[in-house]
Structure formats: structure tokens, C-alpha cells
Amino acid sequence: MDERVIDLQIDRPHSARMYDYYLGGRTNFTADREAVGKVMAVFPQALVAARANRDFVHRSARYLAEHGIRQFLDIGTGIPTSPNLHEVAQRVAPQARVVYVDNDPIVLTHAQALLKSSQEGRTAYVSADLRSPETILAAPELAETLDLDQPVGLSLNAVLHFVPDADGAHAIVERLKAALAPGSALVISHGTRDFAPAASDQTASVYRSAGTSAQARTRAEFARFFEGWQLVEPGIAVTHRWRPEETDHLSDISDAEASIYGAVAFKP
Ligand SMILES: C[S@@+](CC[C@H](N)C(=O)[O-])C[C@H]1O[C@@H](n2cnc3c(N)ncnc32)[C@H](O)[C@@H]1O
16 A cells, blocks of 8 residues: 555545545545536536446446456546445455556545455555556556456446547557457446537536546447457447346436446457
């Protein structure tokens, strides 16, 4: 665990804490809640979209565990919100190993909660930036926890829309994909402007004015992240339509309300 003094910068909004507030969590401050207020003014369905995304995170992790994935690399983890990815995966496969990665100092302060693994499994936390995939891949915690010669489930949920094209989002994902063994899986959820373009553009500008880069992507741009890998049914879908289950918090919401694509693919 990092023992340096951590500057949480609570006077400015952070995407992790805004997301925590959407989900009804308590790890957020006035600046985060004010920024969420601005998002809600232009995209009142933001809470619904966040909840539908979180349900997708759970269903996709369970799907991977049920289809033999025993190692997970989750980048853009967010503030711990139970159940976390390792809890979902370890319910299916207690021996599952999970490496979490996030660049937000507040997620680092909560990393202990992410490290409560089952006895048989293992979890680790890496404080790093998705825009530096080499740093993530070279992290000692990753090498100690995951065997990259065996399949890994890489998840990039609700994080790539904070990495604009100018930062090389597609090249970053290709670098991570190249490091993984055949049989590995890729899970992505990503904001889109395809269904509610005005609301999406205004939401992105609230994030940008709060100092967070944001870029929604079209279906085709989203699809490019999976190039060369085999999408599982139903392919690219708005989050709430990807293998919905009765236990989901939401049913019967519109694509415009969710406005986030989700998909899962395997490396041939
Ligand atoms: C909206 S939350 C998503 C949390 C979780 N993946 C989910 O979908 O439920 C986005 C997370 O990505 C993190 N994040 C944003 N940009 C990042 C970057 N460049 N590198 C690493 N993490 C990043 C934020 O700190 C935040 O915790």
C-alpha cells in the first residue's frame, strides 16, 4: 500500500466520486455532488445509466467466470461498491485472481476494501493510469498475481470514455490485448452519443469543464476496440440489453436512458 501523503483534491470533482454518487455511495464531496447536479440538468437519466452500467459489470464478470476465466485485470475499477468484481467472480470460482487498476487517489485510499479476497483466490491493487499500459503491464503486483501465459479477463468498464482519441484510446487497448494469451476475454462498457446526442455532448462538456477529458463514441468506434477478437452473443448491445437477468436493478429502460454500450469478446 502506498504510504505517501495522498492529495484527494476534494475541492474539485472526480469521475470516480461522481460515479459513486450516481450509485448512491457515500464517498463523494460537495464538488462531486455539484458536478453531478450539472450532469443531471442536461442528462436526468444519469443515475439510471450508471446503475445499468454497474449491472452490466456484474453480469459480464459472472459470465466470464462461468466460462472458465480465472484471472481478471480490471482497469478503471472505481470506488469499491459491493459487490466488487472479485466478489462476483469468486462466488463462481473462489480461486479467481483479480488485479484492480485505477488512477484516482481516492480509489487508492479504499484499496483495502478491494483486497478482501476469498482464501483460495487473490486480489491486488495497482495505482496507475490506463494511458500508460506499459506501466500497468510491468507492475510487480500484476506479475505476482496473474500469469499472462494463461487467459485473463480484461475489463475496461466506463473508463475508456475518459480517454480521448488524442490520447490514443484504441492503441492503448490494442497494447493490452496483445499482452494477453489466447482464450483471454475483453469486456468494455462505454458511453455513446448514438441515442441522445445533445444530452451526451452536454454531459461530456460538464466533465471537461470539471477537468476530466471525456469522449463518447459511436457504435463503430466502440466496435473497433474488439477488432480481431470474437464477440459473444448478443454482440454489441446497450448495457441493459446485454444478457439481461431478472436480478437486474432495471428493466424496461430505453437505449437513450442507458446510453452506454457493452460487449464481451474472446481472443482466438
Ligand atoms: C465511472 S467509474 C467506473 C467504475 C467501474 N469500472 C464500473 O464500471 O462500475 C470510472 C473509473 O475510471 C477511473 N479512471 C478514469 N480515467 C482513468 C485513467 N486514465 N486511468 C485509470 N483509471 C481511470 C476513475 O478514477 C473511476 O474510478
